[in-house]
Amino acid sequence: xxxxxxxxxxxxxxxxxxxxxxxxxxxxxxxxxxxxxxxxxxxxxxxxxxxxxxxxxxxxxxxxxxxxxxxxxxxxxxxxxxxxxxxxxxxxxxxxxxxxxxxxxxxxxxxxxxxxxxxxxxxxxxxxxxxxxxxxxxxxxxxxxxxxxxxxxxxxxxxxxxxxxxxxxxxxxxxxxxxxxxxxxxxxxxxxxxxxxxxxxxxxxxxxxxxxxxxxxxxxxxxxxxxxxxxxxxxxxxxxxxxxxxxxxxxxxxxxxxxxxxxxxxxxxxxxxxxxxxxxxxxxxxxxxxxxxxxxx
Amino acid sequence: xxxxxxxxxxxxxxxxxxxxxxxxxxxxxxxxxxxxxxxxxxxxxxxxxxxxxxxxxxxxxxxxxxxxxxxxxxxxxxxxxxxxxxxxxxxxxxxxxxxxxxxxxxxxxxxxxxxxxxxxxxxxxxxxxxxxxxxxxxxxxxxxxxxxxxxxxxxxxxxxxxxxxxxxxxxxxxxxxxxxxxxxxxxxxxxxxxxxxxxxxxxxxxxxxxxxxxxxxxxxxxxxxxxxxxxxxxxxxxxxxxxxxxxxxxxxxxxxxxxxxxxxxxxxxxxxxxxxxxxxxxxxxxxxxxxxxxxxxxxxxxxxxxxxxxxxxxxxxxxxxxxxxxxxxxxxxxxxxxxxxxxxxxxxxxxxxxxxxxxxxxxxxxxxxxxxxxxxxxxxxxxxxxxxxxxxxxxxxxxxxxxxxxxxxxxxxxxxxxxxxxxxxxxxxxxxxxxx
Numbered sequence: 001x002x003x004x005x006x007x008x009x010x011x012x013x014x015x016x017x018x019x020x021x022x023x024x025x026x027x028x029x030x031x032x033x034x035x036x037x038x039x040x041x042x043x044x045x046x047x048x049x050x051x052x053x054x055x056x057x058x059x060x061x062x063x064x065x066x067x068x069x070x071x072x073x074x075x076x077x078x079x080x081x082x083x084x085x086x087x088x089x090x091x092x093x094x095x096x097x098x099x100x101x102x103x104x105x106x107x108x109x110x111x112x113x114x115x116x117x118x119x120x121x122x123x124x125x126x127x128x129x130x131x132x133x134x135x136x137x138x139x140x141x142x143x144x145x146x147x148x149x150x151x152x153x154x155x156x157x158x159x160x161x162x163x164x165x166x167x168x169x170x171x172x173x174x175x176x177x178x179x180x181x182x183x184x185x186x187x188x189x190x191x192x193x194x195x196x197x198x199x200x201x202x203x204x205x206x207x208x209x210x211x212x213x214x215x216x217x218x219x220x221x222x223x224x225x226x227x228x229x230x231x232x233x234x235x236x237x238x239x240x241x242x243x244x245x246x247x248x249x250x251x252x253x254x255x256x257x258x259x260x261x262x263x264x265x266x267x268x269x270x271x272x273x274x275x276x277x278x279x280x281x282x283x284x285x286x287x288x289x290x291x292x293x294x295x296x297x
Numbered sequence: 298x299x300x301x302x303x304x305x306x307x308x309x310x311x312x313x314x315x316x317x318x319x320x321x322x323x324x325x326x327x328x329x330x331x332x333x334x335x336x337x338x339x340x341x342x343x344x345x346x347x348x349x350x351x352x353x354x355x356x357x358x359x360x361x362x363x364x365x366x367x368x369x370x371x372x373x374x375x376x377x378x379x380x381x382x383x384x385x386x387x388x389x390x391x392x393x394x395x396x397x398x399x400x401x402x403x404x405x406x407x408x409x410x411x412x413x414x415x416x417x418x419x420x421x422x423x424x425x426x427x428x429x430x431x432x433x434x435x436x437x438x439x440x441x442x443x444x445x446x447x448x449x450x451x452x453x454x455x456x457x458x459x460x461x462x463x464x465x466x467x468x469x470x471x472x473x474x475x476x477x478x479x480x481x482x483x484x485x486x487x488x489x490x491x492x493x494x495x496x497x498x499x500x501x502x503x504x505x506x507x508x509x510x511x512x513x514x515x516x517x518x519x520x521x522x523x524x525x526x527x528x529x530x531x532x533x534x535x536x537x538x539x540x541x542x543x544x545x546x547x548x549x550x551x552x553x554x555x556x557x558x559x560x561x562x563x564x565x566x567x568x569x570x571x572x573x574x575x576x577x578x579x580x581x582x583x584x585x586x587x588x589x590x591x592x593x594x595x596x597x598x599x600x601x602x603x604x605x606x607x608x609x610x611x612x613x614x615x616x617x618x619x620x621x622x623x624x625x626x627x628x629x630x631x632x633x634x635x636x637x638x639x640x641x642x643x644x645x646x647x648x649x650x651x652x653x654x655x656x657x658x659x660x661x662x663x664x665x666x667x668x669x670x671x672x673x674x675x676x677x678x679x680x681x682x683x684x685x686x687x688x689x690x691x692x693x694x695x696x697x698x699x700x701x702x703x704x705x706x707x708x709x710x711x712x713x714x715x716x717x718x719x720x721x722x723x724x725x726x727x728x729x730x731x732x733x
Contacts, residue, residue: 012727048514050714067517075514081506086311097303098515142511 001026001181002047002150007056009042016042018205020056024150024183024198029176031196032185033283035291038202040185041078044152047183048075060150071100074148078155078185080139084128088119088138091127092145099146106145113141117167133164140168144175151175154185169195189284201287203294213283220286221278223255227267228275236270248274300516304524305531308499312532322536326543350391353381357398361430369419385410394423401438404431475652478676481601482647484537485671486640489608492533493616493636497629499525500620500713509713518710522621523702526613533609534602541598600678600687607694608671612636614698614705621712622720622728632725643669651676665690667697704729 004022009015016039024030034040045051047058049065058065060072082091089110096106114120117137127135136159144151156172157165172195176182184196192199193213200210209216228248229236236242242249255263260278267273281289312318354363354373363371369391374381381393392411399406407427409415436446500522503509512521619632646669650659655677663673664682670690674682711728712720 012731045714050510050513070515073514075511077507077510077514079507079510081503081508081511083311083502083508084506094303094307095511095515098300098512 001061002183003059003062004043004047005057005059007043007046007058008054009039009046009051010054015205017046017053020202020205020207022200022207022210024181026149026181027176027179028197029172029182029184029195031192031199032183032202033187033189033192033199033287034202035187039205040202041154043202044075044154044183044185047150047152048073071146072149074099074143074146074151076140076143076151076153076156078158080136082127082135082139082142085126087124087126088114088130089123092138092142095142096145101146109145109147110141113145117141117171132159133161136160136164137167140171144171149180151180151182152185153182155187156184157186157188157191189282189287193283199283201290203291206294208290208294216286217280217283220281220289222281224279225253225255225260225263226275226277226279227251227253227273229267229271230274232271234270250275252279301520301524301527304516304521305528308525308528309531312495312529313535318532318536322539323543326540326547351389352392352394353384353390354394354396355381356396358396360434361396361427363394363423363426366422369422382410385412388412392419396427401431401435474679477597477679478652478655479647481597481675481678482644482651482672485601485605485608485675486644486647488533488537488605489612489640489671492529492609493612495529495532496526496613497616497620498626499529500617500709501623501626501629504621504713504716505624513713518713519706522614522617522706522709526610526617526702530606530609530613533605537602537605597678601675603691604671604675604694607667607691607698610698611667611671611694611701612640614702618705618708618712618725621709622715622725624716624719628719639668640672643672646673647676655680655682661686665693667694670694707731 002022002024004020007017007020007022009017020039020043022043032040032043042051046053047065049067049070060069086094092110092114093103093106096110097103101109111120114123117140119134119137122130122134127138130138140156143153151172153172156168160168169191172182172184184192186192196213198210198212199216201208209219211219228245228250229242230248232249236249236251240251240253242251244250253263253267258266260276264273264276267276349370350368351370351372352363353376354361354371355376355378356373357375362373365371371394378393378395381390381395384390385393392409392415395408395410397406397408404427409420409423433443433446437443503512509521615636619629619636622632623629643663646659646663650657651663651673654660660673660677663669664677665686671694674687674690707729708725711731718724
């Protein structure tokens with residue numbers, strides 16, 4: 001779907017992207033992660049052809065990106081805005097026509113979306129008369145009204161109240177099942193775990209990891225197990241720092257090179273093992289760990 | 298191309314649909330006549346409402362007799378100056394003119410006393426009356442009969458006629474040409490500022506609300522900038538054309554009304570010679586009408602539109618560049634300077650050089666250099682400008698706006714995406730040099 005190869009971009013006094021490779025397959029939700037200033041926005045702007053790369057290539061459906069491709073891309077920038085004095089309807093028509101929709105198609109699509117998101121009665125209101133959540137819905141419609149095959153959302157949930165965020169989340173999932181590829185740039189790791197199939201992480205202009213969520217989590221498991229032993233038959237070593245939870249003594253143990261079964265066998269010597277669970281890191285932990293690690297290099 | 302049209306359409310409709318546009322468009326042509334009407338009305342009221350002002354004249358020489366006018370009556374007496382001053386202070390007299398014994402070769406020491414500052418008109422009236430009396434006296438001393446003097450005095454006004462290439466004669470009137478040059482020059486000046494500012498505000502709005510990021514993901518920054526400039530320019534043009542139609546209709550109406558009144562007035566003049574004397578301007582009025590009829594308004598309007606567009610495009614793109622470089626209108630001030638200076642130079646030049654002497658070297662250069670030509674040339678056009686000068690001036694103007702548009706495009710495409718940094722001229726220069 002979207003293939004980025006050896007992308008470089010420098011600004012006057014700093015490097016924004018160095019040799020970034022990315023492959024975003026069709027129909028997935030792809031999380032683009034990274035701290036502020038990592039180069040995410042630059043990457044997104046290059047894909048949107050707002051700025052040009054210094055070197056490297058961006059291919060969409062196997063072809064180098066061309067100006068006609070703006071029709072295929074929908075973009076919701078992190079900082080968003082609409083013309084305050086313009087009516088909802090006129091505004092949506094304007095944005096969709098700029099994307100290349102014909103006037104009749106635009107009217108049809110906008111009508112459909114206004115009804116779907118329950119704001120059809122507001123079509124003749126000016127944006128300045130709308131609540132923030134309502135304006136966000138209009139903004140979202142303007143991003144997807146031309147049925148893009150690639151949707152780029154930069155922090156899509158910021159500014160939404162929980163109810164509207166849920167509505168938008170469901171719309172994104174529905175778009176995905178219809179075959180739309182979604183690139184989601186965000187800091188919010190909980191939405192990454194909830195929505196994304198794949199992720200790539202960028203820090204200091206470089207891609208520091210990518211893969212499916214499962215792969216990433218597996219490769220970052222710290223090989224540590226959470227153990228619970230009920231009524232131990234011999235005293236547990238002090239250094240394990242066991243704590244009694246009411247049902248069992250619980251503590252955390254590293255594998256230390258052993259196989260999990262071997263560790264389990266050793267533990268059974270101490271009593272009845274009621275819990276033996278590998279500690280899987282959250283995306284948030286991986287994110288923080290990776291950013292710290294790559295920053296210290 | 299299609300996308301530029303969409304932007305033009307949006308920018309145009311967003312402004313033309315506003316109520317404020319309609320109000321400004323309809324009211325502005327009425328403002329000038331209204332202001333003039335108010336002045337005339339006030340002047341008439343003042344004249345009617347004023348009581349006759351009496352001025353005490355104490356003439357130690359015995360040579361002067363001051364003729365009373367509608368507003369001022371002069372009473373000559375030989376009372377003591379101190380007594381006369383007292384009369385002024387008590388309000389019995391408006392003023393007191395004291396003419397001491399003086400040497401006619403070098404008349405000094407004439408004084409006027411009043412409770413309030415005398416108006417310039419009164420002082421001028423007194424001075425010219427005294428001057429005339431002294432001159433008469435001198436001529437009389439040289440042995441010239443006052444009766445002969447009266448016969449010698451003549452009022453002259455020259456009717457200026459220009460010869461066209463085919464020998465056709467056209468009555469000219471410097472005042473009318475001055476007024477047309479003055480009005481059209483100022484109009485272009487105001488248009489450039491008003492609509493240039495609208496471009497700047499529009500760009501800042503799109504930048505600060507971040508709409509621009511969405512827009513430039515759909516079309517090129519240059520297309521967006523040009524669409525905005527052309528769209529707003531079309532608004533200005535629409536406004537101007539509405540004015541032309543409005544003023545045209547109004548003046549046709551006024552001319553018609555005047556035309557009906559003319560025979561009546563003449564009849565009155567014939568019946569009442571005094572009235573005719575009171576309005577010696579009536580023949581001048583007819584001349585002015587003839588001159589106005591003689592002006593080629595189509596050419597005037599056409600060249601106005603050309604210079605408006607040229608000047609607007611030249612400065613408009615610079616306004617767009619400034620808007621793109623700053624985050625808020627208040628930051629724009631520092632960059633307004635280089636735009637404002639040539640405009641003000643053109644504006645001042647219009648009054649100081651062009652309207653005074655349309656063919657002088659300074660006037661020539663002001664109307665050729667693209668930065669000042671839109672305003673300066675308008676001051677010359679009603680006087681008649683050789684074709685080659687017009688062609689050169691317009692050609693350079695086109696080159697000028699192509700250059701500023703190119704320059705502005707370079708600043709614009711980088712500026713609109715920059716936030717939080719306060720740009721300096723140095724930074725702008727870097728943007729211009731940057732390839733992307």
